[in-house]
Amino acid sequence: MGRFVLRRIAGMVPTLWIIITLSFFVIRLAPGSPFSAERAIAPEVKADLEAKYGFDKPLLTQYMRYMGNLLRGDLGLSTKYPQRSVNEIIWLGFPVTLTLAAVALVWALLLGVTAGIIGAVRQNTVWDYGAMSAAMIGISIPTFVLGPLLVLLFSLTMFIFPPAGWGTWRHVVLPAITLGTIRAGYIARLTRAGMLEVVRSDFVRTAHAKGLPERLIIWRHMLKGGMLPVVTYLGPAIAFMMVGSVVVEKIFNTPGIGPYFVDAAFNRDYFLVMGILVLESVFLLGMNLLVDIAYGFLDPRIRYDG
Amino acid sequence: MDRSRRAIHAGFRRRLRDRFPPARAGVPAVAWLVLLIGNFIAGCDSSDPEYFGTTVPQHGPEVLWLNNGGEAQWIDPGRCSDSNGGDVILNTFAGLVESHPKTLEPMPDVARDWDISADGKVYTFHLRETRWSDGVPVTAHDFEWSHKRLLAPALASKYAYIAYPLKNAEAYNMQALFLTGVDLATSLEDVRDLVAEVIPVERVDISHDPPGFCVFIGGDDDQRDALRKRAILQLNGRRLAGQSLTVRVADSTLVGVEALDASTLRFTLENSIPYFLHLLSFYSFMPVPRHVLDRLEDQGINPDLWTRPQHIVSNGAYTLKEWKFRQFMRFEKNPHYWNAANVRTPEVKAYLVESYNTSLNMYRAGEIDFPGGNLALPSEFMDHLQQFHDYRYDPYVAVYFFWFNTTRPPLDKLEVRQALSLAIDRTAIVKYIKRGGETPTADVVPQGLAGYPGLNSPLFDPERARQLLEAAGYPGGQGMPPITLIYNTSEGHKQIAEAAQQMWKDNLGIHVNIENQEWKVYLKSMETMDFQIARLGWIGDYPDPYTFLDLLLPKSGNNHSNWSDERFSELLREANQTIDQETRIARLLEAERYAMTQQPLMPLYVYTKTTLIKPYVRGVWGNYMDRHLWKYVWIDERWYDGVPSEPVVDSPPPLTPRY
Numbered sequence: 025m026g027r028f029v030l031r032r033i034a035g036m037v038p039t040l041w042i043i044i045t046l047s048f049f050v051i052r053l054a055p056g057s058p059f060s061a062e063r064a065i066a067p068e069v070k071a072d073l074e075a076k077y078g079f080d081k082p083l084l085t086q087y088m089r090y091m092g093n094l095l096r097g098d099l100g101l102s103t104k105y106p107q108r109s110v111n112e113i114i115w116l117g118f119p120v121t122l123t124l125a126a127v128a129l130v131w132a133l134l135l136g137v138t139a140g141i142i143g144a145v146r147q148n149t150v151w152d153y154g155a156m157s158a159a160m161i162g163i164s165i166p167t168f169v170l171g172p173l174l175v176l177l178f179s180l181t182m183f184i185f186p187p188a189g190w191g192t193w194r195h196v197v198l199p200a201i202t203l204g205t206i207r208a209g210y211i212a213r214l215t216r217a218g219m220l221e222v223v224r225s226d227f228v229r230t231a232h233a234k235g236l237p238e239r240l241i242i243w244r245h246m247l248k249g250g251m252l253p254v255v256t257y258l259g260p261a262i263a264f265m266m267v268g269s270v271v272v273e274k275i276f277n278t279p280g281i282g283p284y285f286v287d288a289a290f291n292r293d294y295f296l297v298m299g300i301l302v303l304e305s306v307f308l309l310g311m312n313l314l315v316d317i318a319y320g321f322l323d324p325r326i327r328y329d330g
Numbered sequence: 331m332d333r334s335r336r337a338i339h340a341g342f343r344r345r346l347r348d349r350f351p352p353a354r355a356g357v358p359a360v361a362w363l364v365l366l367i368g369n370f371i372a373g374c375d376s377s378d379p380e381y382f383g384t385t386v387p388q389h390g391p392e393v394l395w396l397n398n399g400g401e402a403q404w405i406d407p408g409r410c411s412d413s414n415g416g417d418v419i420l421n422t423f424a425g426l427v428e429s430h431p432k433t434l435e436p437m438p439d440v441a442r443d444w445d446i447s448a449d450g451k452v453y454t455f456h457l458r459e460t461r462w463s464d465g466v467p468v469t470a471h472d473f474e475w476s477h478k479r480l481l482a483p484a485l486a487s488k489y490a491y492i493a494y495p496l497k498n499a500e501a502y503n504m505q506a507l508f509l510t511g512v513d514l515a516t517s518l519e520d521v522r523d524l525v526a527e528v529i530p531v532e533r534v535d536i537s538h539d540p541p542g543f544c545v546f547i548g549g550d551d552d553q554r555d556a557l558r559k560r561a562i563l564q565l566n567g568r569r570l571a572g573q574s575l576t577v578r579v580a581d582s583t584l585v586g587v588e589a590l591d592a593s594t595l596r597f598t599l600e601n602s603i604p605y606f607l608h609l610l611s612f613y614s615f616m617p618v619p620r621h622v623l624d625r626l627e628d629q630g631i632n633p634d635l636w637t638r639p640q641h642i643v644s645n646g647a648y649t650l651k652e653w654k655f656r657q658f659m660r661f662e663k664n665p666h667y668w669n670a671a672n673v674r675t676p677e678v679k680a681y682l683v684e685s686y687n688t689s690l691n692m693y694r695a696g697e698i699d700f701p702g703g704n705l706a707l708p709s710e711f712m713d714h715l716q717q718f719h720d721y722r723y724d725p726y727v728a729v730y731f732f733w734f735n736t737t738r739p740p741l742d743k744l745e746v747r748q749a750l751s752l753a754i755d756r757t758a759i760v761k762y763i764k765r766g767g768e769t770p771t772a773d774v775v776p777q778g779l780a781g782y783p784g785l786n787s788p789l790f791d792p793e794r795a796r797q798l799l800e801a802a803g804y805p806g807g808q809g810m811p812p813i814t815l816i817y818n819t820s821e822g823h824k825q826i827a828e829a830a831q832q833m834w835k836d837n838l839g840i841h842v843n844i845e846n847q848e849w850k851v852y853l854k855s856m857e858t859m860d861f862q863i864a865r866l867g868w869i870g871d872y873p874d875p876y877t878f879l880d881l882l883l884p885k886s887g888n889n890h891s892n893w894s895d896e897r898f899s900e901l902l903r904e905a906n907q908t909i910d911q912e913t914r915i916a917r918l919l920e921a922e923r924y925a926m927t928q929q930p931l932m933p934l935y936v937y938t939k940t941t942l943i944k945p946y947v948r949g950v951w952g953n954y955m956d957r958h959l960w961k962y963v964w965i966d967e968r969w970y971d972g973v974p975s976e977p978v979v980d981s982p983p984p985l986t987p988r989y
Contacts (some may be wrong), residue, residue, distance in 0.1 A: 054850070054851075055850065055851045055853045055854040056849075056850025056851055057850070057854075058851055060850060060853040060854065060857065060864070061411075061488070061853070062853070062867075063411075063488070063888060064857075064886070064887030064888050064889070065488045065887075066503065066504060066555075067551040068483055068486075068488065068503065068504050068505060068551070068554065069483075069486045069487065069488060069490065070501075071551035071552050071554065072484065072486035073482060074551075074552070075552075076486065080552050091399060104403070105401065105403065106403060106404065106409075107404065107406075107634055107635065107637065108655070109402075115654075116655050117656075119656075165904045168578075172691075173686070175691050179691065179695050180383070180691065180694050180695055182804070186695070186697060187688070187691040187692050187694075187695050187697065188683065188688045188691060188692050188697070189657065189658075189681075189692075189697070190657055191654075191657070239882065273683075274685055274688070275685070275687070275688060276688070277656075277681075277682075277683045277684075277685065277688045279654070279655060279656040279657050290848070290849060290850065291850075292850050
């Protein structure tokens with residue numbers, strides 16, 4: 025197990041290097057500069073600004089310098105927020121996005137797994153159809169529709185939750201529901217499919233034969249096996265949440281890192297784009313690794329040999 | 331208008347209306363749905379249907395909640411170039427003068443009084459005894475240092491050019507070379523030729539102080555330091571017209587701002603410009619607390635961080651107490667502000683919300699009282715929002731126009747440019763697309779700016795447009811080479827481009843392609859002049875016609891027409907050397923008339939600022955510059971108990987007397 029983890033981590037390094045190198049050069053291919061604006065700036069001023077960020081050096085030198093700084097943990101300066109370093113911007117925003125994603129994930133799991141179990145246990149009944157239809161609706165409603173609708177209902181009519189902002193638990197509720205609901209739909213369908221597969225397996229039949237109560241069979245035997253597809257999906261789900269927060273964080277003016285995915289690229293904020301990419305890549309690769317490890321615990325048939 | 335023309339006109343408007351029905355144009359179905367449900371729900375809630383959202387303040391009368399637009403880039407007066415930061419600066423710092431909240435007339439702020447020399451070139455300000463928010467006295471030396479800092483090449487301020495009217499300011503900012511010890515009668519060409527032997531030259535000016543010539547260096551941006559060194563090395567001691575040259579790089583001591591003592595500040599200008607006092611109320615001219623920057627440097631802290639709440643010291647009505655990145659900034663009244671007695675609201679919370687949808691939601695729920703000037707309402711919602719009492723619009727000193735690239739055929743033909751301009755029904759665009767009370771215009775300078783009468787160029791004349799096209803050799807659009815209009819990706823610009831395309835087709839029989847580009851790509855196209863027609867908006871920096879006419883000067887860097895004309899430049903130069911305001915306005919008008927006969931661009935309309943203000947918020951007056959200082963704003967407490975029966979009398983403050 026330990027050797028498996030180490031090998032996987034070692035494998036992540038070249039992947040990361042390729043991602044960083046490719047993105048570093050690709051973002052520079054986009055026309056325009058971080059300093060271009062509606063109003064022309066004096067050539068002397070532009071030269072000074074470029075020197076400040078090192079953009080006046082040849083691209084290869086810039087790349088070497090960036091990689092050097094990266095190894096020291098320095099992600100550079102933002103051009104859009106010139107008085108903040110990329111480290112500071114991420115330090116301020118990442119916990120927010122993470123909190124949002126975590127609450128959304130809990131919401132998605134609660135809702136999705138419950139609906140999935142109902143669907144599987146009461147297969148082909150009104151319960152099943154109802155749960156699966158709800159899941160389908162959840163999948164189909166885009167966040168930019170669900171978000172404003174929730175705001176209308178809970179903020180502008182019932183005055184329960186604030187329409188935007190961040191700071192108290194009340195601010196988390198609406199964005200987390202918006203972000204989580206679409207994932208809940210997928211999770212419901214996956215849970216149902218996984219459970220149905222397990223329903224017909226030998227060990228469940230054995231459990232029934234032993235005369236175990238229904239509830240115990242569902243919780244102890246079926247759910248563990250039925251959750252495998254869901255666990256596989258958790259990696260991408262978290263990734264989707266990070267990307268999905270681009271829209272949700274805009275709607276609710278949440279100060280997370282979501283909007284940077286798009287805005288930093290639009291602003292040609294090179295170092296911020298890179299910083300977000302590095303963060304996201306490390307996070308995703310780490311998540312996938314965790315999912316693989318969790319597999320081993322959930323399914324006794326899977327064991328990682330050294 | 332004869333009958334046939336009226337028929338064309340009416341048919342045209344009908345088509346436009348079909349294309350952009352007033353109530354729905356361009357609204358994504360989703361926004362519509364939300365608005366519809368919103369209306370339904372609004373019918374059920376308890377708030378006053380006359381207003382958009384709640385009318386009961388959600389906070390005490392001692393605080394104001396507003397939206398400042400997005401996150402500020404800089405709130406350092408020397409470095410700021412974004413309007414979000416600019417608004418914060420105007421409310422936390424006090425300059426020599428401020429503009430009256432309604433008329434924009436310059437009023438004394440830190441300056442108690444001032445004298446202007448007879449030639450209009452020397453301004454002497456007498457300062458009050460005022461203090462920074464940490465109790466340290468504000469002196470004329472602080473102002474001198476701040477203005478020179480704004481111009482310092484090392485600071486690389488994007489707005490340094492705003493101070494170019496000061497003597498030698500541009501030379502210092504651009505690190506020009508002063509050639510002294512030479513006879514002033516020497517011709518500019520001789521000087522230019524001599525310097526050009528050694529380095530590339532952008533332009534040469536005569537300088538009176540120091541007496542000699544001022545040479546602006548050309549060539550690659552990043553080579554200029556080396557060029558400067560080379561010029562000094564090779565030109566020093568060279569002989570020109572029998573005299574020996576001395577060459578030096580412009581430095582801050584030559585700039586026309588000087589503290590005569592702690593309470594007297596003298597500005598010397600290149601030309602007499604009547605808008606100089608207005609200019610001084612711009613945020614770039616606010617003072618910077620040098621003592622704080624020095625202290626941070628001594629403590630080994632990056633002095634760039636002086637604007638963080640834990641370090642910042644300011645001299646204006648408010649001080650920054652809390653700054654949550656991309657969430658909000660919280661301000662408290664500054665007890666050391668000289669006029670603190672007249673600051674009406676003790677606390678201000680400014681949200682940093684970029685999206686107007688989110689801002690509107692917060693406004694509706696009463697989480698913000700005033701969406702602020704940095705967000706204009708989207709035209710899709712205009713018809714809906716106009717019906718409420720809290721909607722308002724004010725003219726704004728900004729013009730929307732299309733640049734013509736006058737070197738690209740067929741736009742190199744004057745008649746083609748004129749035909750394209752006359753074939754656009756600007757009134758229809760404003761009425762059916764923008765819908766925010768904008769003024770259609772075919773002039774670069776908005777009417778009424780500092781007493782400017784306006785050119786009143788014809789807005790729409792399809793008959794004449796067709797004649798011009800025929801004169802250009804394309805009767806009925808026959809044989810017209812392809813033309814493309816580019817715009818930066820945005821729903822609003824798209825609608826205008828499509829309308830223009832349709833009007834050109836209907837009125838001239840020509841097909842113009844339209845193409846959208848992502849913002850930075852678009853800016854690149856503009857910079858490299860890689861386009862035929864391109865849209866742009868221009869916001870004036872100060873309420874004077876010059877802020878728009880300056881745009882057409884070849885050296886402005888913002889002229890995207892490839893049109894440059896010595897006569898136009900000469901007319902503007904003459905206007906700037908005139909002290910008498912009436913004569914000056916006449917000269918400027920002549921210059922604009924001349925420029926518009928050449929049609930390097932075609933203006934479409936003068937902007938308005940549309941916004942919503944809660945009825946309990948008082949003291950926000952509309953003005954041309956969309957400047958709303960928080961110190962005048964207050965909460966009408968009677969609204970806590972429902973709609974007050976008596977309207978409140980809310981007259982703007984009198985012009986502060988000089989004393």
